[in-house]
Amino acid sequence: MSSIRKKFFTLATPAALFFLQTASAFAQDNPARIRDAQGVLDALNRIVDLAASVMVALAVVYFIYNGYMFVSAGGDENKALAARKQLIYSLIAIALIILSTSAFRIVSDLLGGADNNAPTYTPGQLDI
Numbered sequence: 001m002s003s004i005r006k007k008f009f010t011l012a013t014p015a016a017l018f019f020l021q022t023a024s025a026f027a028q029d030n031p032a033r034i035r036d037a038q039g040v041l042d043a044l045n046r047i048v049d050l051a052a053s054v055m056v057a058l059a060v061v062y063f064i065y066n067g068y069m070f071v072s073a074g075g076d077e078n079k080a081l082a083a084r085k086q087l088i089y090s091l092i093a094i095a096l097i098i099l100s101t102s103a104f105r106i107v108s109d110l111l112g113g114a115d116n117n118a119p120t121y122t123p124g125q126l127d128i
Contacts, residue, residue, distance in 0.1 A: 041108050052101045056094060063090040 070083035 048104050055097050059090050059093045
C-alpha cells in the first residue's frame with residue numbers, strides 16, 4: 001500500500017467513524033411500535049435517512065480522495081484521467097443518492113407518510 005493511501009485511510013477512518021457515530025446518535029430515539037401502515041412508512045423513512053447519511057459521507061470522502069489523487073497526479077496524463085473519471089463517478093453517486101432519497105420522499109408522501117413539518121394534534125384538541 002502506498003504512503004498516500006496509508007495517509008488517506010489514516011485520515012478517512014476517523015472521519016467515517018465520526019459520521020457513523022453522529023448518525024447513530026440521531027437514531028437513538030425510541031419510536032413507537034409499528035402497528036399500521038403509517039408506522040411502516042415512518043420506519044422506512046428512518047432507514048432511508050440513515051442509509052443516505054452514510055452513503056453521502058462515504059461519497060464525499062471518496063470525492064476528496066480522488067480530488068487529492070487528481071492534484072497529485074504530477075503531470076501524468078493517465079493518473080489525471082483516472083482521477084478525473086473517479087471524481088465524475090463520485091459526483092454522480094452523490095446526485096443519485098439525492099435523487100433516490102427525493103423519489104422515496106415523494107412516494108412516501110403520496111402514500112400518506114408523515115410530514116415532519118406538520119403540526120401534531122392530539123384527540124380533542126381545538127384549533128383556536
